[in-house]
Amino acid sequence: MRLHWHRTDLRPSDNLALTTGDDPILPVYVFDPRVLTHAAPPRVAFVRDSLATLREWYRARESDLLIVRGEAPTELARLADEYDADTVSWAQAYSGLGRRRDDRVADRLAADGVDHRVVHDHLHHEPGSITTNQGEPYAVYSYFWKKWRDREKASSVAAPGADRLADPGVETPIPTLADLDFDDPEATIPPGGYETARHRLNEFCSGPIYDYESTRDRPAADATSRLSPHLAHGTVGIRTVNDRVVRARENAPDEEAREAVETFRGELAWREFYHHVLYFNPEVVTENYRDYEHDIEWRADAAELQAWKDGETGYPIVDAGMRQLRAEAYMHNRVRMIVASFLTKDLLIDWREGYDWFRQKLVDHNPANNNGGWQWAASTGTDAQPYFRIFNPMTQGERHDPDAAYIREYVPELRGVDPDLIHDWHELSPTQRHRTAPDYPAPIVDHSERREAALAMFERARGEADD
Ligand SMILES: Cc1cc2nc3c(=O)[nH]c(=O)nc-3n(C[C@H](O)[C@H](O)[C@H](O)COP(=O)(O)OP(=O)(O)OC[C@H]3O[C@@H](n4cnc5c(N)ncnc54)[C@H](O)[C@@H]3O)c2cc1C
Known part of the structure; x- marks a missing residue:
């Protein structure tokens, strides 16, 4: 037995x-x-x-x-x-x-x-099985991806037959959240279970996957697979996902659709890349992956951190994302990148605060992806965003949510407001803001000033600042 x-x-x-x-x-x-x-x-x-x-x-x-x-x-x-x-x-x-x-x-x-x-x-490929020619784990995703992409993948396996399963002879209840000393979640939690996962996978691979390349950065389109909680909790197996995705690639109507499937596979590879990073560097859950010459002088500002958590920063795309998180225990990937950049590069607050908030609020939290995402945005991670490339939250909002459909869905104070005014919110006068959306806050920080402050903070950490 x-x-x-x-x-x-x-x-x-x-x-x-x-x-x-x-x-x-x-x-x-x-x-x-x-x-x-x-x-x-x-x-x-x-x-x-x-x-x-x-x-x-x-x-x-x-x-x-x-x-x-x-x-x-x-x-x-x-x-x-x-x-x-x-x-x-x-x-x-x-x-x-x-x-x-x-x-x-x-x-x-x-x-x-x-x-x-x-x-x-x-995972398809375990840590240590995809390495540089010197046998070292990859620190750069693009090289990892090429090997990952070309490596043969095992197919899914069937469930065990009933004859393999033993009967414990007792029924054990599933403890309630209260039994386990947890409050009810603030968010509406998506249904779990292997059947839901299978259904979601089939649905995504029957159509939306072919538009993934062009729609995945559009949060309002809700065009990604939403498989993340299932992959995090294992309600779907990675081989099952790959088999279905490969079938979608075979059935792709044209080259563009085939490329979209490949882009999706690239995201599955990011997942494995970050699992490898975590496996070989378990300390990254609390430490920077990348060493700077000096400590990064993160700011501790409880009020700004709270405004970020509450979706009350006065930056519409950031607030929409943070409110989606509280409402659905999920946030679109593009918006995760924007809110993470905002916390670390506009508020200059330590990525660990953001990681921990996501850990508490996300239904798909897993330390590998959550940490990989945060350290990427904070420019402290492996293959991270360079420290001088700082997202402008207004232009990000305009580019990825041009008609402000996503923003207006999650920020009701802006619901009747013209998208141009939403994307220019930081430039409006107090009177214009009051007239347009009296209940929505003014920006809590000035992006241009904070951008300069972030560059200076990273240059000091790099030992490059003028005395
Ligand atoms: C700051 C930050 C924190 C994040 N925290 C998590 C987390 O805790 N758990 C989590 O699963 N993902 C995390 N991600 C990655 C990504 O945002 C989510 O995986 C994605 O939004 C989930 O939606 P989806 O399943 O529709 O994704 P799809 O776009 O459909 O992607 C399919 C799958 O690929 C994987 N994947 C996609 N993007 C990434 C990525 N950038 N890095 C690693 N794997 C990826 C996920 O398993 C995802 O389910 C984070 C990203 C950032 C920037």
Whole structure:
């Protein structure tokens, strides 16, 4: 008998650990308080939803998902003993925290004479398998991408047959958010579960993927896959995604559509790139990836940070993004880049504040992508935005949301306002602003001044500032 410990692989099919070997499998999920201290209501809500569908799948096959609460090493050792399991399997973790926890579990099991099996499941290509010719992990995405793109990809695998699944003989409830000491999420959380993920993948690959190249930077178009919570929590397997995407490429109506599919694959490669970065540099969750000669003198300004979190900065595209985050536990990628640039280069506030807010609010948070995105925007990361390239939030808004449809959706104070006035909001006089949208704030900072301040801050950190 083997226990399979589900973590970020909340699906029955295309789950390599469930299909390897021929031993009977008893599936388990552990709500571990040490892990839950890093969790937040949106993700716990999504996980609960996904566990319910996964449990139904097992129950339909006369098995069941055992759901327990407690520290993973203790709980898994207890269950191994209770069910006389000789092995516990799980999918590879990538963060330092996850790997240290898994080491503790492995040690605890070994002390009881129980084996463990770690299966590579979450990525196409594991850390260490795509390296420079000198065997070093890539620090530049474009080189990584070329190897990633051309490397053969494994196909998805079927779910295990019912004959492989054991019955625990007890029914264990899914704890509520309150049981786990979480408040209800502020946002409306998208439905979880492997069926929803499969449906979303098919929907996206049946049409929108062919316009991805031209629409992916348009937040109002809602034209991206929205697979991020599913990829983060493993309600869809990466091989399943790739199989479907490759099929879409084969069926592409023309070269432009084929290229759009390739651009989408490029995003999947960014995901793997950042997982590799995190695996080899676990300290990046709290430290800059890139060394500057001196510390970056981030500002600590609680009022400006709060205005950013509340979507009250007076920069419409920034506020729309921050309000989308609070309302949906999600934000469009282009807007994530804009709000991250605004926090670090306009407010000059440490990227760690932004990372932590996203960690609390995003349903798709995972340390690899969240950290990669923040350190990219802050010019502290691997292959990051150069420090002197600073987004202008007004021109970004105008370029990517020209008719202000996205802004007006999330910022009701601007709903009846002409897009030109919205994009010129920073240039309007106080009287014009009052006449146009009396409830919407004036810009809390002057972008041009803050841009100069940001350049000076980075030049000092680089040891280039005049004395
Ligand atoms: C500051 C910042 C923080 C971010 N935090 C996260 C996070 O916590 N979790 C997360 O999954 N993504 C994060 N991203 C990346 C990206 O914004 C989201 O993956 C994307 O918006 C999710 O929407 P989608 O599934 O519709 O994306 P699509 O455009 O449909 O992309 C498909 C998939 O590719 C991956 N992907 C896309 N863009 C990126 C990227 N830039 N880097 C890495 N992987 C990518 C995701 O898994 C995504 O689901 C962050 C980006 C920034 C700039």
